[in-house]
Amino acid sequence: MLLMDYLQLAWKNLWRNRRRTIITLTAIALSIMLVQALHNLSSGVYAGMVDSGVRAGSGHIAVYQRNYLESRDESLFFEDRNLVAEIEAIDGVKQVLPRLYIPALAQSSRESRGVVLIGVDPQREGQINPFLKTLPKESMLRSAASRDAVVGSRLLDELQIKPGQKFVVTAQHQDGTLRSELLYVRGVVSSGMKDIDSSLILIGRERAGLLTGSTSSVHELAVILSDPGFEAPVHRIIATMLAARPDIEAVSWQRAMPNLANAIKLDYASQKFIFLIILLIVTIGVINTLLMSVMERMREFGVILALGSKPTTLRRMIMLEALSLGLLAAAIGSLLGCLATWYLVSVGIDLAALVPETLEFGGVVFDPVMRASWNPGWMLQIALYVVGLTLLAALYPAIKAGRITPVEGMRHH
Amino acid sequence: MSLIKLKNVSKIYRLGSQRIPALADLSLSFDAGEFAVLAGPSGSGKTTALNLIGCLDRPTAGQVIVSDLELGTASPRELADFRLQHIGFIFQSYNLIPVLTAAENAEFTLMLQKVPKRLRRQRVCQLFLELGINGLEERRPADLSGGQQQRVAIARAMAADPHVILADEPTANLDSHTAEGLLELMRRLNREQGTTFIFSSHDDRVISQARRVIRLEDGHLADDITITT
Numbered sequence: 287m288l289l290m291d292y293l294q295l296a297w298k299n300l301w302r303n304r305r306r307t308i309i310t311l312t313a314i315a316l317s318i319m320l321v322q323a324l325h326n327l328s329s330g331v332y333a334g335m336v337d338s339g340v341r342a343g344s345g346h347i348a349v350y351q352r353n354y355l356e357s358r359d360e361s362l363f364f365e366d367r368n369l370v371a372e373i374e375a376i377d378g379v380k381q382v383l384p385r386l387y388i389p390a391l392a393q394s395s396r397e398s399r400g401v402v403l404i405g406v407d408p409q410r411e412g413q414i415n416p417f418l419k420t421l422p423k424e425s426m427l428r429s430a431a432s433r434d435a436v437v438g439s440r441l442l443d444e445l446q447i448k449p450g451q452k453f454v455v456t457a458q459h460q461d462g463t464l465r466s467e468l469l470y471v472r473g474v475v476s477s478g479m480k481d482i483d484s485s486l487i488l489i490g491r492e493r494a495g496l497l498t499g500s501t502s503s504v505h506e507l508a509v510i511l512s513d514p515g516f517e518a519p520v521h522r523i524i525a526t527m528l529a530a531r532p533d534i535e536a537v538s539w540q541r542a543m544p545n546l547a548n549a550i551k552l553d554y555a556s557q558k559f560i561f562l563i564i565l566l567i568v569t570i571g572v573i574n575t576l577l578m579s580v581m582e583r584m585r586e587f588g589v590i591l592a593l594g595s596k597p598t599t600l601r602r603m604i605m606l607e608a609l610s611l612g613l614l615a616a617a618i619g620s621l622l623g624c625l626a627t628w629y630l631v632s633v634g635i636d637l638a639a640l641v642p643e644t645l646e647f648g649g650v651v652f653d654p655v656m657r658a659s660w661n662p663g664w665m666l667q668i669a670l671y672v673v674g675l676t677l678l679a680a681l682y683p684a685i686k687a688g689r690i691t692p693v694e695g696m697r698h699h
Numbered sequence: 700m701s702l703i704k705l706k707n708v709s710k711i712y713r714l715g716s717q718r719i720p721a722l723a724d725l726s727l728s729f730d731a732g733e734f735a736v737l738a739g740p741s742g743s744g745k746t747t748a749l750n751l752i753g754c755l756d757r758p759t760a761g762q763v764i765v766s767d768l769e770l771g772t773a774s775p776r777e778l779a780d781f782r783l784q785h786i787g788f789i790f791q792s793y794n795l796i797p798v799l800t801a802a803e804n805a806e807f808t809l810m811l812q813k814v815p816k817r818l819r820r821q822r823v824c825q826l827f828l829e830l831g832i833n834g835l836e837e838r839r840p841a842d843l844s845g846g847q848q849q850r851v852a853i854a855r856a857m858a859a860d861p862h863v864i865l866a867d868e869p870t871a872n873l874d875s876h877t878a879e880g881l882l883e884l885m886r887r888l889n890r891e892q893g894t895t896f897i898f899s900s901h902d903d904r905v906i907s908q909a910r911r912v913i914r915l916e917d918g919h920l921a922d923d924i925t926i927t928t
Binding site: 288290291295298299301302585586589590591592593594595596597599691692693696 | 750756775776780788790797798807808811812815816
C-alpha cells in the first residue's frame with residue numbers, strides 16, 4: 287500500500303466514530319494546552335525569581351576566592367586587578383557588581399545588632415540591585431566613599447534609629463584590630479523578607495574597605511547577563527580568563543544560591559509529577575479509544591487479511607490512525623497552548639488577594655502577579671511527547687490486531 | 700494439471716477440550732476455469748474447505764496445494780502474498796469496508812498491491828461498467844442495496860485478476876431475482892475471462908447453475924458430479 291493510501295485510510299477510520307474521536311481529541315488537546323501553559327507559567331515565575339535573586343544575590347555567575355562560598359570567611363577576598371572591566375567586555379555581560387561582605391556589629395545610641403555589611407559600588411548596583419532600584423534618588427548611596435548606608439527596615443526599628451540619624455559599625459581589620467566607622471541612614475529597604483530586613487546594611491565599597499583595610503579588594507564579583515541563555519558560554523569565557531589566577535573561581539548562580547536553585551528544582555519536580563499524571567490519564571484514554579476501535583473492527587481486519595493484507599500492513603494502518611490522532615491533537619493543543627500562554631504572558635494571574643505580600647520562595651519574595659514566559663522549544667517537545675505517547679498507546683491494539691488470523695477475525699461479530 | 704489439490708485433508712477445530720472434526724480425509728482437485736459448487740447442509744464442511752482452498756487456514760492433516768504452493772509449509776507472509784496475487788474472495792455478507800466508497804472498496808486489493816491510484820480507478824470503472832453498477836462509485840456501502848454491495852464485492856474480488864475466485868454462500872443474503880442475476884454474472888465472467896469460480900451453497904437453485912457439484916456431508920465427500928452440456 288502506498289503511503290498516501292495508508293494516510294487516507296487512517297484518516298477515514300479515525301472519523302468512523304466521530305463523537306468518540308472528538309472526545310478523545312479534545313481530551314488530548316486540552317491536556318497539551320494545560321501542560322504547555324502551566325509549564326510556561328512556571329518558567330515565567332522561576333525566571334522572575336531567578337532574575338530577582340541574581341540581581342540581589344550572586345549574579346548569574348559569581349567570581350569568588352576559592353573556598354569562600356563554603357566558608358564565607360571574610361579573609362578570603364581577592365584583588366580586582368581590572369577583572370571587572372575584562373568581564374564587562376565579554377559579549378552578553380550586562381553588568382559586573384563588585385561586593386565586599388563584612389560581618390560587623392551595628393550600634394546606635396540605644397541598641398546594637400550583629401549584621402553583615404555589604405560594600406557595593408553605588409553607581410553599578412543602583413541600576414541592578416532590586417533593593418536599591420526602588421529607592422528614590424535622595425535615599426541612594428551617593429558614592430563608594432560616602433558615609434551613607436541603606437538599612438533594612440526591621441534593623442532600623444531594632445536599632446531604634448530613623449533615616450538621617452547616625453550609627454556606628456565595628457568590624458575586624460585584616461591586621462586583627464577592630465575598626466569602627468560612623469554611618470548615616472540614607473535609605474530604608476523593606477523587602478518583605480525577614481532575614482534581609484533585619485540584617486541588611488549596604489554601604490559604599492571604599493568605606494567598607496576602610497574597615498577591613500582592603501579598599502581595592504572584593505569578596506564577590508556578581509556577573510549580571512543581558513540574557514540568562516548566555517550563562518554557559520560566558521561562564522566558559524570567564525573560567526578561561528581566570529586560568530591564570532587559580533585562587534579565584536567562577537561559579538553558577540545555582541551553586542552560589544543553592545536555596546533558590548533547590549526550591550525551584552523541588553517545585554519543578556512536583557510540577558513534572560503533575561504533568562506526568564495528566565499525560566498518564568490521557569494515555570489511558572487514548573488506549574481505550576484505540577482498543578475499542580480495534581476490537582469492534584476485528585471482523586473487518588479478518589476480511590482485510592483474507593484479501594491479502596499482511597499483519598504488518600494492518601499494524602501500520604492502526605499506528606497511522608494513532609499518528610493522525612496524535613498530530614491533530616498536538617496541533618490543536620499547541621494552538622490552544624499558545625493562546626493560553628499569550629494570555630498568561632500579557633495579563634498573568636494576580637494572586638495578590640490569595641497570598642501574603644511578603645511570601646518568600648527560596649530566599650526571594652514571591653511576585654503575586656504570576657506571568658508566563660514563552661518556551662517554544664519545550665512546547666514543541668511536549669506536543670511531540672504526546673504524539674509519541676499516542677503511538678505508544680496504539681502499540682498494544684496494533685499488535686493485537688496483527689496477531690489474529692483471517693478466519694478468527696471473520697468469525698468475530 | 701490441477702490448479703488446486705486437496706490430498707487426504709482433515710481439519711479438526713478445538714473448542715476448549717472438545718475436538719470438532721470439520722473435514723475428514725477429503726481429497727479433491729480443481730482445474731483452471733472450473734465453475735464448481737461445494738454443496739451440502741450447514742456444518743458439512745463447505746466453508747472449511749473454502750478456507751483451506753483460499754489459504755486462510757491450514758489443514759490438521761493432509762496436503763493442500765494451490766498453484767504449487769503447499770499450505771502446510773508456507774509462512775503467513777507467503778500465504779498473504781499468495782492470496783493477494785492469486786485469489787479473490789466473495790463473502791456471504793459482502794464484508795465491504797464501511798468507511799470506503801464503493802470504488803475504494805473495489806480497489807482495495809489493488810491498493811494492497813501498490814497499484815497507482817489512476818490505474819486502479821481505471822480498472823474499477825471498467826469492472827463497474829461490466830457489472831452494471833457504474834455510477835455508484837462514490838457511494839458508501841450503507842447507501843447500496845444488497846445486490847449492489849455484492850456486485851461491488853465481486854468487483855473487489857476480480858480487480859486484481861486472480862486465478863481463482865472463492866465465494867462463500869454468495870447469494871445467501873439476496874432475494875431470488877438478484878441471486879439469479881448474480882449467478883448469471885459469475886457464469887459470464889467464468890465463460891468470458893476463464894476465471895475459476897468455486898463457491899459454496901446449500902440452495903438447490905444455485906447449485907443447479909454449477910457445472911460441477913461437490914457434495915459434502917459431515918466433512919466427507921459424498922458426491923462429485925461434473926455436468927456436461
